[in-house]
Amino acid sequence: MTELKSKILKQWTDKAKKVLQGKTITEVRYLNDKEMEMMGWYKRPVCFFLNDGTICVLSCDDEGNNGGVLFYGKDGVLPTL
Secondary structure (H helix, E strand, O other): OOHHHHHHHHHHHHHHHHHHOOOOEEEEEEOOHHHHHHHOOOOOOEEEEEOOOOEEEOEOOOOOOOEOOEEEOOOEEEOOO
């Protein structure tokens, strides 16, 4: 890995840790119709809320083009609806 790639990886790892590490998930649900309309999406993803008020929504890509799935464990998946 190049020095630049290592620097970028560290930057985003640090950001992910700041947002997620040590937090508690207080609510989990799928987006509702109003939220789907606001996002302009047709795939309904899971969203979750953290104890500091952060809302996390799964997206199919980093541009927010549609809802995305959540993979977990060895072969678990929470699909879009």
